[in-house]
Amino acid sequence: xxxxxxxxxxxxxxxxxxxKKYTQNSRIIDIQVQMSERAIExxxxxxxxxxxxxxxxxxxxxxxxxxxxxGHYWCGLDISNSMLDVARDREVEGDLIMSDMGQGCxxxxxxxxxxxxxxxxxxxxxxxxxxxxPVQRLxxxxxxxxxCLSRSARAVFQFYPENSEQMELVTTQAMKAGFYGGMVIDYxxxxxxxxxxxxxMTGGNMPLPSALGTDENSQGVSYTAAREKAKKxxxxxxxxxxxxxxxxxxxxxxxxKESRPNTKYTGRKRSGRF
Amino acid sequence: xxxxxxxxxxxxxxxxxxxxxxxxxxAVDVKTTEVDFNPEFISRLIPKVDWNxxxxxxxxxxxxxxxxxxxxxxxxxxxxxLKKAHRVLLEIDIINGELICPETGRKxxxxxxxxxxxxxxxxx
Numbered sequence: 404x405x406x407x408x409x410x411x412x413x414x415x416x417x418x419x420x421x422x423k424k425y426t427q428n429s430r431i432i433d434i435q436v437q438m439s440e441r442a443i444e445x446x447x448x449x450x451x452x453x454x455x456x457x458x459x460x461x462x463x464x465x466x467x468x469x470x471x472x473x474g475h476y477w478c479g480l481d482i483s484n485s486m487l488d489v490a491r492d493r494e495v496e497g498d499l500i501m502s503d504m505g506q507g508c509x510x511x512x513x514x515x516x517x518x519x520x521x522x523x524x525x526x527x528x529x530x531x532x533x534x535x536x537p538v539q540r541l542x543x544x545x546x547x548x549x550x551c552l553s554r555s556a557r558a559v560f561q562f563y564p565e566n567s568e569q570m571e572l573v574t575t576q577a578m579k580a581g582f583y584g585g586m587v588i589d590y591x592x593x594x595x596x597x598x599x600x601x602x603x604m605t606g607g608n609m610p611l612p613s614a615l616g617t618d619e620n621s622q623g624v625s626y627t628a629a630r631e632k633a634k635k636x637x638x639x640x641x642x643x644x645x646x647x648x649x650x651x652x653x654x655x656x657x658x659x660k661e662s663r664p665n666t667k668y669t670g671r672k673r674s675g676r677f
Numbered sequence: 678x679x680x681x682x683x684x685x686x687x688x689x690x691x692x693x694x695x696x697x698x699x700x701x702x703x704a705v706d707v708k709t710t711e712v713d714f715n716p717e718f719i720s721r722l723i724p725k726v727d728w729n730x731x732x733x734x735x736x737x738x739x740x741x742x743x744x745x746x747x748x749x750x751x752x753x754x755x756x757x758x759l760k761k762a763h764r765v766l767l768e769i770d771i772i773n774g775e776l777i778c779p780e781t782g783r784k785x786x787x788x789x790x791x792x793x794x795x796x797x798x799x800x801x
Contacts, residue, residue, distance in 0.1 A: 453718035487791050498682040502794040507690040509794050514685045514725050534798045
């Protein structure tokens with residue numbers, strides 16, 4: 404599968420045609436909305452409090468609309484002019500800024516209650532110009548993001564790392580900037596539903612939220628339980644049990660055949676001495 | 678671009694700029710839009726806003742109206758004050774114009790309401 408970041412730099416890849424998909428293709432919209440909802444869940448914002456959030460790589464403002472629905476105010480950054488025009492046409496409530504995340508976040512210190520980013524961070528791992536150095540750009544981005552977040556704020560990035568080296572590169576740069584946190588991988592056993600979130604925290608080390616779809620029940624088909632159930636449904640007790648022996652005896656008695664009376668010893672194992 | 682964004686935007690991403698705040702506004706086209714009033718959000722926002730910068734920004738584009746020069750005490754319960762703050766922060770929209778870096782004089786164009794903060798390679 405070709406990765407868009409290999410084809411062209413973001414400001415060129417997301418042209419008018421590509422931007423149109425983000426308003427018309429219902430599948431893209433559904434996935435973006437789902438991921439945004441999950442990212443907001445991972446942000447763990449205080450309940451019923453309108454927050455001031457930053458959306459990095461806001462594109463056409465799909466994730467911003469989800470923020471609006473939940474009563475938050477947001478500000479979006481994106482590098483693609485066409486995507487921002489689409490956002491403008493959709494009349495999103497948030498304010499939009501054209502900016503390159505690799506050049507830093509152009510904000511004053513401590514003003515955002517949190518940041519989300521949907522499918523944008525992988526673009527930073529590529530060098531599209533000779534002057535680009537992914538390590539330096541990630542470093543600048545994370546240090547400036549750390550500065551503009553308030554204490555105890557979180558930043559959640561959903562992204563598509565190409566390989567484990569990219570994941571490590573991104574995490575180390577984030578830790579160097581002062582963030583705590585790590586990766587939360589939802590549905591790690593599914594090729595399609597697998598989603599990778601980088602959850603970063605500013606206010607001290609706290610346990611990471613648990614990922615979805617990792618409990619044992621969902622890993623395979625639990626056939627043993629189903630078989631037990633089917634057996635019971637047939638109405639016969641398990642072979643060699645006391646119930647099975649008593650049932651056999653009853654049947655013989657009904658047929659008029661000889662059988663020993665039921666006692667407390669019925670169906671018991673013989674002791675070793677016999 | 679709304680004045681709340683201007684209040685938070687800096688040009689410190691540029692090489693050699695230390696503070697880069699506040700950016701000067703040269704507005705060509707300014708529009709006002711109605712936005713739902715959310716008193717809780719505004720009162721949470723006010724401690725983060727640089728009020729002097731907000732006043733001078735509103736004055737420079739001619740929309741100061743009757744905005745108080747200072748944040749009044751006990752503003753959480755002062756609905757009148759919150760409404761004025763809401764009007765200036767969220768309802769005034771600069772459609773076309775320029776933002777000017779106070780240290781280097783670099784101009785950032787605002788087109789169609791979106792400020793272009795992209796820097797050239799030699800400015801990073």
